[in-house]
Amino acid sequence: MPNLNQITLRYVKVGPYSSWFSICQDGYSLNNAPVPGIDNSEVLARINEFQPLISADGNYQNEILKNVFNIGLKKAEAKPLWITPNSIRRHRFTTEDKGRKRAAATSMGSIDYTLHRQFAGLVNKGNAHKLKFANKYGLLKCQAVHNLVFRNPNTGKQVQMGESLLWWQEEITDLASCLKLWDMVVSEDKELKDIVLWHRDGIVLRLEEGDVQLVRRSNMNLLTRWNKGDTKGPALYYLSLVSNKRLANALTPGISASDEPNEVCVYPDSLLSAIWFMFVLEVSGNIRLVKCDVCGDYFSSQDPRAQFCSTRCRMRNYRKSAARKSKRRR
Numbered sequence: 001m002p003n004l005n006q007i008t009l010r011y012v013k014v015g016p017y018s019s020w021f022s023i024c025q026d027g028y029s030l031n032n033a034p035v036p037g038i039d040n041s042e043v044l045a046r047i048n049e050f051q052p053l054i055s056a057d058g059n060y061q062n063e064i065l066k067n068v069f070n071i072g073l074k075k076a077e078a079k080p081l082w083i084t085p086n087s088i089r090r091h092r093f094t095t096e097d098k099g100r101k102r103a104a105a106t107s108m109g110s111i112d113y114t115l116h117r118q119f120a121g122l123v124n125k126g127n128a129h130k131l132k133f134a135n136k137y138g139l140l141k142c143q144a145v146h147n148l149v150f151r152n153p154n155t156g157k158q159v160q161m162g163e164s165l166l167w168w169q170e171e172i173t174d175l176a177s178c179l180k181l182w183d184m185v186v187s188e189d190k191e192l193k194d195i196v197l198w199h200r201d202g203i204v205l206r207l208e209e210g211d212v213q214l215v216r217r218s219n220m221n222l223l224t225r226w227n228k229g230d231t232k233g234p235a236l237y238y239l240s241l242v243s244n245k246r247l248a249n250a251l252t253p254g255i256s257a258s259d260e261p262n263e264v265c266v267y268p269d270s271l272l273s274a275i276w277f278m279f280v281l282e283v284s285g286n287i288r289l290v291k292c293d294v295c296g297d298y299f300s301s302q303d304p305r306a307q308f309c310s311t312r313c314r315m316r317n318y319r320k321s322a323a324r325k326s327k328r329r330r
């Protein structure tokens with residue numbers, strides 16, 4: 001008997017995220033200022049004028065500050081880096097001509113399902129890898145302030161604001177920690193019992209970045225969901241809490257204009273939301289990702305026997321095992 005309160009969509013497509021259309025045509029580079037060549041206080045003044053960073057009650061509007069500005073400026077001594085666009089020229093994607101190919105490439109079927117794995121994989125990688133990711137997919141959260149145009153007084157060059165690398169690192173770490181927990185759930189890792197800790201008054205998650213009180217006296221009724229000592233259930237519950245928070249108000253359904261008009265398409269509001277949506281699709285079993293035996297990259301496949309991401313990796317593996325065999329023969 002179907003649940004009448006729910007509609008099951010068989011084919012939900014993922015459309016391009018909004019900032020997809022703001023990817024800098026000339027790429028990004030690492031800079032020690034949010035806007036290359038412009039003094040930080042001037043940047044702050046211009047932004048404040050455009051979109052007040054301080055609300056009427058005197059508090060900072062944290063979202064903007066956190067995402068694009070504050071983290072880097074606070075740690076001024078540490079000389080924070082920024083991922084900044086090299087020009088104000090943007091890729092233009094139209095529904096016709098060759099632009100169509102790229103825009104259409106983000107709809108389900110050919111979309112890169114591994115966005116979240118690629119992003120989390122940057123956790124222990126150098127800045128060059130993060131820059132490469134930005135060059136491919138753009139900034140994490142293009143906002144209105146990113147449209148502000150500054151003119152460098154010396155060169156006359158028009159420039160725009162980038163994003164703090166420290167903030168990128170924070171976001172990467174958050175996702176990587178969730179994926180690590182998820183991988184432990186999937187592989188039924190024994191060590192999960194050292195992370196999901198049951199105690200007299202509830203459940204604590206002992207994560208690398210600190211303890212999370214998942215169940216406490218105030219929400220003890222949750223405990224009836226799981227058998228005492230269960231680790232998988234509480235871990236999944238925690239992952240759902242985190243991703244639901246990330247995706248609240250972040251996805252807009254619509255009808256895809258370029259494909260079959262009867263298909264529902266979900267449009268993420270930013271690259272960051274698209275990344276978290278991919279994570280949710282993996283956790284919910286809507287996509288299945290496999291780690292390549294040769295290069296370690298993730299790829300999506302429905303075939304349970306799939307081992308390699310590409311023909312290249314398959315061939316490399318073949319040559320390796322052939323070499324091993326001939327060695328043994330000798």
Ligand SMILES: [Zn+2]
Binds near residue numbers: 293295297309
């Ligand atoms: Zn591979």
